[in-house]
Amino acid sequence: MHDALTDSKALLIRRWGELGGYWGISRTMAEIHALLFVTGEPLCTDDVMAQLHVSRGNASMNLRGLTDWGLVQRVHKLGDRKEYFQADTDVWHMFETITRERRRREVEPIIATIDRCREMVAQLDSREDRAADETRGFCRRLDELRGFLTTMGALFELALRFGPTGVAQLAPLIQAASGQPGPRGPTPAAAPRAAAARTGSKRAKTRARRPRR
Amino acid sequence: MHDALTDSKALLIRRWGELGGYWGISRTMAEIHALLFVTGEPLCTDDVMAQLHVSRGNASMNLRGLTDWGLVQRVHKLGDRKEYFQADTDVWHMFETITRERRRREVEPIIATIDRCREMVAQLDSREDRAADETRGFCRRLDELRGFLTTMGALFELALRFGPTGVAQLAPLIQAASGQPGPRGPTPAAAPRAAAARTGSKRAKTRARRPRR
DNA sequence: GGTATCTTTCCGACAATTCTGAAACAACGC
DNA sequence: GCGTTGTTTCAGAATTGTCGGAAAGATACC
Structure with missing residues (x-):
C-alpha cells in the first residue's frame, strides 16, 4: 500500500455510505458526509468530485442536501471565490x-x-x-x-x-441495574412477554432455513 | 363514510407505510406491519393480500421479513392449517x-x-x-x-x-433542566457551537432560495 | 402413495430513485 | 459591458428496488 491513512479513510467512507442506505439517505450523500467528516478541513465541490468520482451535479445536489440537514456548513476562504464545505465534526x-x-x-x-x-x-x-x-x-x-x-x-x-x-456518567448505572432483577417499570403487558419474545427474535436470525431443495 | 374505524385504520396504515421509506424499510413491509399492529388479531396471508391489495408472493416475502425482524410472530389456530401472523402490540x-x-x-x-x-x-x-x-x-x-x-x-x-x-418519570426532569442554563456536560467543543449552529439549521428550512429566475 | 391446501421462490415487468452531462445562471474583476 | 470562474438546475439515462403471477415445494390428511 502507498498510504495507509488514505486507505483507512476510504474504508470508513465506503462503510458509512452503505450504512446510509439503511437510513433512507442516498449512498452518495452519506459518502460525501463521511468524506467531509474524516477530512475535517473544508473541501470544495471539485475535491468531492475527484475523491468520490461523482458528477458535478450530483455533488452539488447532495452538498445542498447536507447543508439543508444542517450537517455541513458553507465556508469561504479569503481570496478564493470557490465555496467550501465543512462538516460538523462534533459528533x-x-x-x-x-x-x-x-x-x-x-x-x-x-x-x-x-x-x-x-x-x-x-x-x-x-x-x-x-x-x-x-x-x-x-x-x-x-x-x-x-x-x-x-x-x-x-x-x-x-x-x-x-x-x-x-450520559456517559449514566453508564455505571447499567452495571448496577443488570445486577438485580431490574428496576423495570411495572407495566402489566410488557414484563411477561419480554423474555420469551427475545429468545424468539434471537433464534430468528440463525434458525434453520425452510427445509428446501 | 360507511365505517370510520376502517377509514381510520387505513389512514394510519398508509402513513406508517410511507414512513417506512425513511427508514430503509419497503413501503409494503411497513404497511403489513401497520395492518397487523392496528388489527391486533392474527391475520393470514389471504387477509393481508385482500386488505392491502398485494400479491401472494409479495405478502409472503414481507411477512417473512417481519418475522426475521422479530416484530411479527407466526401463530397457529387449532383445526386450521393456515399460518397466521400476529404483530407484537406492546410498543x-x-x-x-x-x-x-x-x-x-x-x-x-x-x-x-x-x-x-x-x-x-x-x-x-x-x-x-x-x-x-x-x-x-x-x-x-x-x-x-x-x-x-x-x-x-x-x-x-x-x-x-x-x-x-x-423513562416517563424522567420527563419532569426536562422541565427542571430547561429552567436553568442547563446541566450540560462541560464539553469544550460542543457548547460554544451549539447555539449558533442550531439557529443555522433552523434557518435552513425556511431560508430564501438561491436568487434564481 | 395420492391429493388438496398452503407457502415459498423465481423471474420478467414495472416503478422509483439516483446519476450524469450539459445548459442556464450568478458573481466577480477587468 | 464582457470574459472568466464557479454553482445550480434539469431532462434523460442508468441503476436499483419492488411487485405480480406462475411454478415448484412442503405438509397434512385420506
Whole structure:
C-alpha cells in the first residue's frame, strides 16, 4: 500500500455510505458526509468530485442536501471565490441536529396522523355496537404508540440536555441495574412477554432455513 | 363514510407505510406491519393480500421479513392449517426488538469498521511525518465517533432496563433542566457551537432560495 | 402413495430513485 | 459591458428496488 491513512479513510467512507442506505439517505450523500467528516478541513465541490468520482451535479445536489440537514456548513476562504464545505465534526452536536430534523420530518407528522385517527373513531368510542371491542383495542394501541413517541422524544431531549459527559456518567448505572432483577417499570403487558419474545427474535436470525431443495 | 374505524385504520396504515421509506424499510413491509399492529388479531396471508391489495408472493416475502425482524410472530389456530401472523402490540417491546436488531445489523458493523480503520493508521500514529497532524485529527474523530456509538448504546440499554414507566418519570426532569442554563456536560467543543449552529439549521428550512429566475 | 391446501421462490415487468452531462445562471474583476 | 470562474438546475439515462403471477415445494390428511 502507498498510504495507509488514505486507505483507512476510504474504508470508513465506503462503510458509512452503505450504512446510509439503511437510513433512507442516498449512498452518495452519506459518502460525501463521511468524506467531509474524516477530512475535517473544508473541501470544495471539485475535491468531492475527484475523491468520490461523482458528477458535478450530483455533488452539488447532495452538498445542498447536507447543508439543508444542517450537517455541513458553507465556508469561504479569503481570496478564493470557490465555496467550501465543512462538516460538523462534533459528533454529539451532529446527533442533536439529526435528532431534531428527524423529529420534525417524521415523528411530528406521525403524531399528527395518530391524533387524526383518534378523532375519526372518537364518536364510535362511546357507542355500544358490535365493534366496540375492536375500537377500544385500536384506540388503546393508538394511545400507547403516541405515548411511546412522546416519551422517547422526552428521553432524547433529556439526553441532549445532559450532553455527552452527562450520559456517559449514566453508564455505571447499567452495571448496577443488570445486577438485580431490574428496576423495570411495572407495566402489566410488557414484563411477561419480554423474555420469551427475545429468545424468539434471537433464534430468528440463525434458525434453520425452510427445509428446501 | 360507511365505517370510520376502517377509514381510520387505513389512514394510519398508509402513513406508517410511507414512513417506512425513511427508514430503509419497503413501503409494503411497513404497511403489513401497520395492518397487523392496528388489527391486533392474527391475520393470514389471504387477509393481508385482500386488505392491502398485494400479491401472494409479495405478502409472503414481507411477512417473512417481519418475522426475521422479530416484530411479527407466526401463530397457529387449532383445526386450521393456515399460518397466521400476529404483530407484537406492546410498543415498548417493539422498540426493544428494533433497537437490538438495528444494533446488531448496523451499529456493530460500523464499530468494527472504526476499529479496523484505527488499526490501519496505528503505525503511522507514532511516526513524525508530514501527515502527523492529519492522522491525529482523523484518529480523534474516529475515537469520538466510537465513543458516541457506545454511549448511545448504553443509554438505550438503560432506557430498556427502566422500561416505559421509568423513562416517563424522567420527563419532569426536562422541565427542571430547561429552567436553568442547563446541566450540560462541560464539553469544550460542543457548547460554544451549539447555539449558533442550531439557529443555522433552523434557518435552513425556511431560508430564501438561491436568487434564481 | 395420492391429493388438496398452503407457502415459498423465481423471474420478467414495472416503478422509483439516483446519476450524469450539459445548459442556464450568478458573481466577480477587468 | 464582457470574459472568466464557479454553482445550480434539469431532462434523460442508468441503476436499483419492488411487485405480480406462475411454478415448484412442503405438509397434512385420506
